[in-house]
Amino acid sequence: MKAIVVEKIGSFTIVDLPIPQPGPAEVLLKVEVTGLCRTDLKIIEVGHRDLVMPRVPGEEVVGTICAIGPDVEGLSEGQRMYVYPGTSCGHCPPCLAGAGNLCKGMRIMGFHRDGGFAEYVVAPVQSLIAVPANLTPDQAVFAEPLSCCLNAIELARLQANEAIGIWGGGPAGILLSRAAVAKGATPTIIEPDRRRREFSHALAEVPAEARYDVCIVAVGAMEAYRQAVRHLKPRGRLVVFSGLPKDDFALPCDFNQLHYLEQTIVGAYGCSYRHGEEALALLAAGSVRVDDMVSHRLPLWELKEALALVANKISIKVLLYP
Numbered sequence: 167m168k169a170i171v172v173e174k175i176g177s178f179t180i181v182d183l184p185i186p187q188p189g190p191a192e193v194l195l196k197v198e199v200t201g202l203c204r205t206d207l208k209i210i211e212v213g214h215r216d217l218v219m220p221r222v223p224g225e226e227v228v229g230t231i232c233a234i235g236p237d238v239e240g241l242s243e244g245q246r247m248y249v250y251p252g253t254s255c256g257h258c259p260p261c262l263a264g265a266g267n268l269c270k271g272m273r274i275m276g277f278h279r280d281g282g283f284a285e286y287v288v289a290p291v292q293s294l295i296a297v298p299a300n301l302t303p304d305q306a307v308f309a310e311p312l313s314c315c316l317n318a319i320e321l322a323r324l325q326a327n328e329a330i331g332i333w334g335g336g337p338a339g340i341l342l343s344r345a346a347v348a349k350g351a352t353p354t355i356i357e358p359d360r361r362r363r364e365f366s367h368a369l370a371e372v373p374a375e376a377r378y379d380v381c382i383v384a385v386g387a388m389e390a391y392r393q394a395v396r397h398l399k400p401r402g403r404l405v406v407f408s409g410l411p412k413d414d415f416a417l418p419c420d421f422n423q424l425h426y427l428e429q430t431i432v433g434a435y436g437c438s439y440r441h442g443e444e445a446l447a448l449l450a451a452g453s454v455r456v457d458d459m460v461s462h463r464l465p466l467w468e469l470k471e472a473l474a475l476v477a478n479k480i481s482i483k484v485l486l487y488p
């Protein structure tokens with residue numbers, strides 16, 4: 167099979183690999199569509215904390231079952247599946263608390279094991295979620311980025327009728343905003359880039375007087391965090407959703423403000439299996455719409471061109487087909 171492989175940071179190659187065989191508790195999926203996100207750009211260009219090489223990247227995958235491991239029951243060939251990209255142990259304290267993404271044994275598809283930038287991918291049965299019949303593969307593949315947004319919104323304890331400020335009008339910012347609307351909240355996106363602003367109906371800058379119950383930073387820029395922390399209401403929650411460059415991650419923060427206004431700063435990274443189920447349910451119900459977010463559809467083998475679209479912020483969402 168053809169696959170994209172990252173062997174060293176800074177580049178990737180298109181190679182011919184044997185079709186992997188599913189082991190116990192695994193299935194083989196024929197990849198229908200895989201989503202490209204900024205994390206893939208980061209993995210290839212500068213590496214990632216969780217990346218083990220050589221690796222086939224790709225953590226947003228929808229495919230159909232084409233082979234089933236020896237002891238697997240209840241699944242059949244041809245079923246369309248979304249793959250929750252993580253596998254966790256299931257019995258440690260974070261797992262039992264519903265935060266499988268914090269499991270010390272967490273293994274992520276596209277990071278620790280091979281992902282969907284290939285014609286076929288092996289997936290553990292515990293990671294599969296059946297795609298509802300009324301969703302296309304292109305819609306269902308949004309379950310991964312949407313899951314990460316749902317995790318962030320959950321950690322923010324966002325309530326209906328609250329105001330939420332979202333820094334960054336890229337795909338994550340747009341999904342955060344639509345998920346917030348689905349929860350009955352009122353989002354405002356702040357995005358300096360004019361093209362992105364047109365699509366996401368964002369403000370160029372945060373109004374001086376604006377205060378939000380929840381601020382989520384979905385852009386890897388310190389300036390965004392600097393602003394977000396200043397625009398929290400009393401009892402407001404700031405979500406650290408986007409990571410920052412290794413040389414610019416420390417922010418002098420007014421802890422007296424947090425003290426007197428009883429504010430909270432909370433981190434959010436990835437998602438758990440149950441967020442995948444919730445994301446697919448929201449997509450299937452039409453509560454979060456994504457069709458208009460697909461700006462480019464390309465063959466997987468044009469990954470170089472696709473990465474340039476992401477790097478230059480020309481695209482909203484790029485979908486790739488092996």
Ligand SMILES: [Zn+2]
Nearest residue numbers: 255258261269
């Ligand atoms: Zn665990």
